[in-house]
Amino acid sequence: MKHFYTLSIFIVLTLFCRPPASRAQQGSDDQMKDRIRAAEIAYLSQKLDLTPDEAQKFWPLYNKYTKEVEILIAERRKHNAGQKTANQPTDQKELGYERRMLDIKTHYSQEFQKVLPAAKAGNVFRSEREFRHELIRAMKDRQSRNVNGPGARRFRQ
Incomplete structure (x- = not known):
């Protein structure tokens, strides 16, 4: 190993x-x-x-997780690029992205615990x-x- x-x-x-x-x-x-x-x-x-059985269950779930995170990051970048010219306060919007990221991680933490032993999921x-x-x-x-x-x-x- x-x-x-x-x-x-x-x-x-x-x-x-x-x-x-x-x-x-x-x-x-x-x-x-x-x-x-x-x-x-x-x-x-x-x-x-x-293990092979764990990997078979884990990787499709992890791929869904990374896809959701990538989508959120792309939205954030797009918004931040537009804000450079708009001069609007972005604290609330930024907080919303942080909250959504936490929601994604919380959801997938629970999902990982369904397919992996607790120590591995953690x-x-x-x-x-x-x-x-x-x-x-x-x-x-x-x-x-x-x-x-x-x-x-x-x-x-």
Whole structure:
């Protein structure tokens, strides 16, 4: 199992530690999203230590959860983009998004408990948060290497 965890981290780091030129050749944002999603699945599978039966029940439910969260985030971004020109107070709207996010997580927490043992269901959101932190850390590391790496000085003169 420790090997699987190491492999997951390696996949995440590999996705974000390549030079920019090789990423440009790889293609679009959709491909990057697919790679991130694959790394997330590997990470969560390892962290939750799902049995085949649990995985069969969990992943369709988790996919529905992530779809709802993505829709809410897209709505929030669209609203925030429109607010840049409108100069209207957004506290109530922002609070509404936060409330909806909490409602989604509360609902799916209960749903996860129906298909997973309590200890595993309780670790879903924590493991998801850990994955995002690892992803952000890997991206920051890659960015700092690009800024401070070989050849960076010739652009800063």
